[in-house]
Amino acid sequence: MIRPELLAPAGDLPRLKTAVHFGADAVYIGGKKFSLRSRASNFDLADIEEGVRYAHSHQAKLYVTVNMIPHQEDLQGLHDYLRALDQIGVDAVIVASLYIAQVARQISQRMEVHLSTQQSSANIETLDFYKAMGVDRVVLARECSLEDITQIVEGQSMPIEVFIHGGMCVNVSGRCTLSNYMTLRDANRGGCAQSCRWKYFCLDENLQPVHDENTLFSMSSKDLNATVVLSDLIQRGVSSLKIEGRMKSEYYLATVVGAYRRLIDDLLFGKDEHESVERCNLELAKAENRETFDGFFLNKPSAKGHLYDKNGTGITQEFLATVISYDPLNQMATIEVRNHFSKGWLCEVFGPNTDHLQFAVTDIINSDQELTDRVYKPMEIVQIKIPFKVMPEDFIRKVRI
Amino acid sequence: MNIFVPVHSHKQLESYSLSNVDAVIFSTVFCSTKTQHPSTVSELEILSKKANQLHLPWYLSINRMILQSEWSDLLSEILQINEYLPTGYIVSDLGVLHYLKKNYPLKTIVLQTDTTITNAYDVEVLLSMGADIVALAKELTLSEVTQIVQRFGSRVLISGFGHQCMSTSNRPLMSNYFNHIQKDVEVMYKRFTLQEEGRTEGYYAIQDTHGFHIFTSSVLEIFDEVEKLAENGLGHLMIDSLFVDDDTILKVIQAFKKEIDIEYAKSEISKRYSLSKALYYTATSAIKVVSE
DSSP states (O other): OOOOEEEEEOSSHHHHHHHHHTTOSEEEEEBSSSOSOTTSOOBOHHHHHHHHHHHHHTTOEEEEEEOOOOOGGGGTTHHHHHHHHHHHTOSEEEEOOHHHHHHHHHHOSSSEEEEOGGGOBOSHHHHHHHHHHTOOEEEBOTTOOHHHHHHHHHHOOSOEEEEEEEOOOSSOTTOOOHHHHHHSBOGGGTOOOOGGGSOEEEEOTTSOBOSBTTBOBOOOBOEEEOGGGHHHHHHTTOSEEEEOOTTSOHHHHHHHHHHHHHHHHHHHTTOOHHHHHHHHHHHHTTTOSSOEEOTTSSSSOOGGGBOSSOOOOOOOOOEEEEEEEEETTTTEEEEEESSOEETTOEEEEEETTEEEEEEEOOOEEOTTSOBOSEEOOTTOEEEEEOSSOOOTTOEEEEOOO | OEEEEEOOSHHHHHHHHHTTOSEEEEEBTTTOOSOSOOBOHHHHHHHHHHHHHTTOOEEEEEOSOOOGGGHHHHHHHHHHHHTTOOSEEEEOOHHHHHHHHHHOTTSEEEEEOSSSOOSHHHHHHHHHTTOSEEEOOTTOOHHHHHHHHHHHGGGEEEEEEEOOEEEEESSOHHHHHHHHTTOOOOOBTOEEEEEETTOSOOEEEEEOSSOEEEEOSSEEEOHHHHHHHHHTTOOEEEEOOTTOOHHHHHHHHHHHTTSSOHHHHHHHHHTTSOEEOTTTTOOOOBOOOOOO
């Protein structure tokens, strides 16, 4: 089996570093211009340059999304921006507009051009069309089944990228204007209001209600989770496995990237698939704030692929701190606090080289060097006793009992 | 300026022909979405013969994403339908465009993606890649449409009338919902109305064999604007008949053909339908600002 790329999102430099640290082979980010996800903390050129340096120094690649569907007014400065990305050393741009794809190709033969899922590519003929334009890679439509993906990989030569985890548009990507009409925000320019996740009364042709008053109609999709087909995707030769979520937290990224890194490696090393997938899903559950399902890979989504009663967008408070350093002599770790915790809590440390070890919080020394029973100030640097070796940049989370 | 109108029956075909529409659009169950009355291939054969007898140009609508696993079925259907002598095809999948242009170079191919064709540069690229006519995105303002029409008008199509499609999903969302609430409701090709909890307007929606589609509550009407766009060189206009009765569509055709007074047409149509300018005067560039 060929080792596929694990491609992770990042909304800012700390998240980019986390994604690389936890095993991403490549990271995609949005610049300040021409990118969707207007709410994500997008990168300016200096940040992108630092991101490229960091990624390359860790043998990872950096892709920049230039994936808005631009109106005429949005295109000012495009050439300069793409030239700057090329000069900085960005490995690829992810584009949705064919014009932007063409300009990017003209500007650089080095920087790859990846075609976004916003163009809903789902067949070989479409990929041949893009190849003729000079596109290097295509991100397939999320509507593709495992059978479609298999035929596409076997039937043409361009590398393909497939989403394996994260939020899903319920509508065909790039073909939805619900936000435009309902909120005057353009989803194809980063303004999606997620109107699909709202609740709707439903009336029949005679305008008689046919909905359930307690469970209104909604198009809210569960998130994608491809663990059950990951082995198939790897065996079939998919080049890049992509995690969605440039707006997701550092903790989410650490957990999800780490879990998929381990699953991919386990599968490549021939470990038991069932056990590996089960372990991965246990880990993923620690970061999910929305239920997941297997998308279109095996079947067209049924009612089980939707959230009718809740959207599940609650913010997890499980993430407690990151490790800065560890003193093995005194078994004291210096950590940066993210969420409050107290003496007596059962915690777990995880990192790329730290294997989910648990401990109970006993001694806590706050930033004033005083013993305390509780810490609650985000970003405070404190020391806690951990009875085993931990590594810088490991994450600490609460254990659910 | 050529006027395109979807057709679903012999009766419509004859009356639209008498109204001098420039082209009609046929749909089939396999190829087409966003219609309540797609034909079987056999029905299409009969319709197409009639259109050919009337010397009425006709197009087949292949207005959906074609998955690789459906590709061979698509080719079989195109092979058969091509024998019925279509003028061209209206497609939304670039792979279908690519295939048709290679294999049927004399057919006129209209690329209609609904949303993604939003600037003159992209129009230029798509025309150079094989599209004969491109349909502009429906979220463009009149000002943006005018700019593109001034450059490529003879090869541009816009929507001039009808409920506008707001979204398309490949999921059977309506039957999924009724399964979830355990209610036995027939959904296929039926018109439903969705009304968001906090709003008064209702959006029409239909489920077909390929997925689920939602449409605007009001009907787009731009008679006056089209007159000016035609002066700027607009080549092609779509009148969408979905959820609109035949008499109204005839009035719309006559109004665009200037066979009846536009104000009279508006007045008559507004008795039956809520009219709007959709997004032609409403820029949808607002974004949600979130403090970091």
